[in-house]
Amino acid sequence: MTKVKKYWQNYINGNWVDALEGGRIDIENPAEGAIIAEVARATSQDVDSAVTAARACFNSRVLYDMRPTNRGQLMFEVARHLTEMANDIALTECLDNGKTLAGGKNEALAAARYFTYYGGLADKLEGRMIPLGADYIDYTIPTPYGVSAQIVPWNFPLQIAARSVACALATANTLVLKSPELSPLSTYYIAEACHRAGVPAGAVNILCGYGHDCGAALVTHPDIDHIVFTGSVATGQSILRAAADRVIPCVMELGGKSAGVLFEDADIDQAVNSTASGIFSHAGQICSAQSRLIVPERLHNEVIDKLAAKAKSLSVGPGIDGHDLTPVISAAQADKIEGMCLAAVQAGATAVTGGRKRENLAGHFIDATIFNDVTPDMSIAREEVFGPVLAVLTYSDPEEAIALANGTDYGLCAGVYTKDLATAHWAADRLVAGQVFVNEWFAGGIETPFGGMKRSGYGREKGQEALHNYVQTKNVGIRITGGGGGRPGG
Ligand code: NAD
DSSP: OOOOOSEEOEEETTEEEOOTTOOEEEEEETTTTEEEEEEEOOOHHHHHHHHHHHHHHHHHTHHHHSOHHHHHHHHHHHHHHHHHTHHHHHHHHHHHHOOOHHHHHHHHHHHHHHHHHHHHHTTTOOOOBOOOOTTEEEEEEEEEOSEEEEEOOSSSHHHHHHHHHHHHHHTTOEEEEEEOTTSOGGGHHHHHHHHHHTOOTTSEEEEEOOIIIIIHHHHTOTTOOEEEEESOHHHHHHHHHHHHHHTOOEEEEOOOOEEEEEOTTSOHHHHHHHHHHHHHGGGGOOTTOEEEEEEEGGGHHHHHHHHHHHHHTSOBSOGGGTOSBOOOSOHHHHHHHHHHHHHHHHTTOEEEEOOSBOTTSSSOOBOOEEEESOOTTSHHHHSOOOSSEEEEEEESSHHHHHHHHTOSSEESEEEEEOSOHHHHHHHHHHOOSSEEEESSTTOOOTTSOBOOEETTEESOBSTGGGGGGSEEEEEEEEEOSSSGGGOTTO
């Protein structure tokens, strides 16, 4: 059996350390249901020492006083080390998270790209000069908040950690990142890359613990200045309550129930392939997954048949063996998904394919699932499943299609399938979502701003927009003369 390192420590103040209370968390390979490693279990004491280290580093101004282009160079070094470790990261992510080796490698290379992308922007975040006449000079300074607390989910732990760590470093914040207890291992490679690159001790601290103690201790710590949270709506709401007590700014990247709208003129095969990739990649454990498809009544049967054929063609099994449909993260998650599928059937939906756990495999697998006869009031049409489960709804006119797409509490992503640019723009303009994909689900990249509307959150990660979440504007107004416009002797 392929192995990873057995025991992983936390990274605090430039050192690899055990948890102060000595606890550990077992890490399971979801494709086999077997324990593969342990991580040091951080609790409030470890959080405190990490925040103290981050505060001391921030107060030292070592990052802030550095010429921004040099901060960028430091980040390029982090990217170089991540790239050098890409094969190790791929294997780790495959065993810890269930991804394919290609998917794990993509995590590593995307993480490296975040450091080069934001490293390249470190010296381009500029203030502005505001004209106030001859007696004043006035300018703004984009100022870091201080210590950023970052909380990451388990589905893409490395990429999601990298995007917020890179933004924080580019803007001279320091940070404490809590990795997800279900799949933390790959995030430690960021710490290792920062260590090798010579990022100052205390600037980046990465620890793992449970949400209810370590996560809660971090977001309520009196010495943090900023929170970046990626995860579920319920956890986000509890973090926002904690942040409200101290009036701390938050970036909230929450869940989704994103819909693709297929128009009459669409290339149906393209739409079916895109939809399958949008919902079955990484077993649907993607916040921006296409979990709903809205089709015209006239094309409904054809689309369902093609989707079902596609779903049935997917091989199910461990990512390390290169299967198409890889495991979900845990037994509890598999139970939850199956429970939602059973509830959908009870509510009157029809499972054209899937809907059940794969009992003949050791790990946590759910078959590719397509629900037909879905009505907009059903839970399966409204609630995030976070599994390989697609709900298909029908419409009779385009306005109704848009209303259906917008008819949930979420607003993370949306999609349009059409050959007509005017239709694409008409729909994109009306869809309430932070990101709209036309004819290819997941079109976009690190360069494109990503984030939610409605309960999917606020603030943006990725793209140049993200950097603005990590700085606050300071205005400096200077009276330069006693009057007379500064004329010497005036
Ligand atoms: P989750 O909310 O259960 O956990 C996310 C993180 O929060 C974990 O690290 C967890 O330990 C921590 N946490 C839990 N309780 C906490 C508390 N009280 N205080 C502080 N931290 C706490 O979510 P999850 O199950 O890990 O991830 C799945 C969810 O994340 C889905 O809803 C998905 O849509 C969302 N997600 C969103 C994005 C995005 O960019 N919008 C990306 C990935 C995942």
